[in-house]
Amino acid sequence: MGPFSNSMAQNTYLCSQFFHAMKIEEEIVKRRTFAIISHPDAGKTTLTEKFLLFGGAIQTAGAVKSNKIKKSATSDFMDIERQRGISVATSVMSFEYNDVLVNLLDTPGHKDFAEDTYRTLTAVDSVILVVDCAKGVEEQTKKLMEVCRMRDTPVIIFINKLDREGKDPFDLLDELEETLNIKVRPLSWPISMGQSFKGVYNLYDHSLNLFTPGQQRLTDDNINISDLNDPLVDKLVDKRYADQLRDDAELLDGVYDPFDMEQYRTGQLAPVFFGSAINNFGVKELLETFIQIAPTPRPRETDQRYIKPEENKFTGFIFKIHANLDPKHRDRIAFLRVTSGKFERNKFFYHSRLDKKVRFNSPFSFLAQAKNVVDEAYPGDVIGLYDTGNFKIGDTLTEGEQLQFRGIPSFSPEIFKEVQNLDPMKTKQLEKGLQQLTDEGVAQLFVHEMGQKKVIGTVGELQFDVIQYRLQHEYGASCRFNHVSFFKACWITATDPLKLNEFMRRKSEYVFEDKDGNAVFMAESAWILNVMKQDFPGVTFHTTSEFKTEMA
Numbered sequence: 001m002g003p004f005s006n007s008m009a010q011n012t013y014l015c016s017q018f019f020h021a022m023k024i025e026e027e028i029v030k031r032r033t034f035a036i037i038s039h040p041d042a043g044k045t046t047l048t049e050k051f052l053l054f055g056g057a058i059q060t061a062g063a064v065k066s067n068k069i070k071k072s073a074t075s076d077f078m079d080i081e082r083q084r085g086i087s088v089a090t091s092v093m094s095f096e097y098n099d100v101l102v103n104l105l106d107t108p109g110h111k112d113f114a115e116d117t118y119r120t121l122t123a124v125d126s127v128i129l130v131v132d133c134a135k136g137v138e139e140q141t142k143k144l145m146e147v148c149r150m151r152d153t154p155v156i157i158f159i160n161k162l163d164r165e166g167k168d169p170f171d172l173l174d175e176l177e178e179t180l181n182i183k184v185r186p187l188s189w190p191i192s193m194g195q196s197f198k199g200v201y202n203l204y205d206h207s208l209n210l211f212t213p214g215q216q217r218l219t220d221d222n223i224n225i226s227d228l229n230d231p232l233v234d235k236l237v238d239k240r241y242a243d244q245l246r247d248d249a250e251l252l253d254g255v256y257d258p259f260d261m262e263q264y265r266t267g268q269l270a271p272v273f274f275g276s277a278i279n280n281f282g283v284k285e286l287l288e289t290f291i292q293i294a295p296t297p298r299p300r301e302t303d304q305r306y307i308k309p310e311e312n313k314f315t316g317f318i319f320k321i322h323a324n325l326d327p328k329h330r331d332r333i334a335f336l337r338v339t340s341g342k343f344e345r346n347k348f349f350y351h352s353r354l355d356k357k358v359r360f361n362s363p364f365s366f367l368a369q370a371k372n373v374v375d376e377a378y379p380g381d382v383i384g385l386y387d388t389g390n391f392k393i394g395d396t397l398t399e400g401e402q403l404q405f406r407g408i409p410s411f412s413p414e415i416f417k418e419v420q421n422l423d424p425m426k427t428k429q430l431e432k433g434l435q436q437l438t439d440e441g442v443a444q445l446f447v448h449e450m451g452q453k454k455v456i457g458t459v460g461e462l463q464f465d466v467i468q469y470r471l472q473h474e475y476g477a478s479c480r481f482n483h484v485s486f487f488k489a490c491w492i493t494a495t496d497p498l499k500l501n502e503f504m505r506r507k508s509e510y511v512f513e514d515k516d517g518n519a520v521f522m523a524e525s526a527w528i529l530n531v532m533k534q535d536f537p538g539v540t541f542h543t544t545s546e547f548k549t550e551m552a
């Protein structure tokens, strides 16, 4: 081949690379991948449903709601089974709205599945946090926010249930700032609430959205009010409330800086909206602002370098594994978040942890809640991969590069129990079952170095029922869980290895290994943990398995 044809070939190659890169960039700007999160009962499911109605992904209200685990004390194992059956379908809800492809990742509302939620948050680029206007910031709101803060995830806050009496909106904003440790900026403002709720004033585009009790609104009939002193406002909402709104607006302008996109995108400032999800009120504004301001797929940190979504080469990670409860179908579904380049069906990719090539002939997407086989996927997309046991949570796929994504830590569980094998003939099955359930992230397993003591850690009691049931039905192993009085699992490190060794020797009874062989100290109480910190100043105690940022 002469030099001419060589350069022709090179040009063709460069052109194809160029168009490949252009296509990836085009797809990236179209995507918003996020989750709606809340303390149970604040209105997450209701808001999700309204978004899906707007996006045309569902036709009737109630479609998502009926899938939800009941939060009451009646939650039992049957509820979990029911939930597991349908949760693949609702794990990712993709729909198009105003030419934007929205990927909404579902997070379990039930407190016992909080760990699942934390992991899902590693796969999103932003979140909408729903807060009940009467209850304000609740326990789970704080925890979820801490997880968001670890990765500087941009947050929009939706204050819900304005059709009910709630806390004063200024007090709510103060509470959000104080307890969630984030600056806030209201972008809409309620005019009264409860029985006398009149509507919201959009501080961003200066329009009034009037509330009519019991009316579901899918149309946009906001009234433009460029000047709040316009007498029309008095007519529309009654003079008393109009005056209050004027005072509030003046105060808001004095107290809060104008909305700053950069601060929102870096997770320092949360814009706040008010509304009522059940009445579909304030929801359209929220969705439309979200589409405008929420970030497109963001770069991700790995142990080697930052991965930019627009890179030509594909990378992605597994953040969730869903097992099939049916023993006849032991396949599992691994959820992959694409982080850069283009994922392609039937192409060989590199499984970084196992150091082997893998390919998928029927990966599927979740557009409009149906499982469709996809040929390609782009950054921000989540696809389901059928798995026969190759994947663990946190696994990375690339086009050959050896890397591991950061920001998929394990968090300290809240409930600990020791596993007691009830059938010594089935010890192997028990071990295998525990190993696989841990890989899936159902619970965390801590093994005592010396003996064979195995402790399971979860965030909720329900998981123990799930584990027991699955060990029995899928692995034929039976076990019992015995009480152990641990309060927290702390991953331990020290700059001086001698100090760490000394600690591990002196406290050996309480030092366990996690699934990756890291040393973990099991603290029996907050008091003991403090004593340890004082007695062993050279040792650092972390409450997550990744030590860059700490949860409180």
Ligand code: G4P
Pocket: 038, 039, 040, 041, 042, 043, 044, 045, 046, 047, 065, 109, 160, 161, 162, 163, 164, 275, 276, 277, 278, 279
């Ligand atoms: P969650 O997913 O965060 O747990 O909350 P979910 O949407 O299930 O809402 C919890 C309860 O709050 C539901 O009532 C729901 O109807 C109600 N709700 C949601 N948004 C609003 C709102 O804007 N105003 C009022 N007043 N209520 C709202 P439920 O009685 O538990 O269930 P259901 O019988 O209504 O289905």
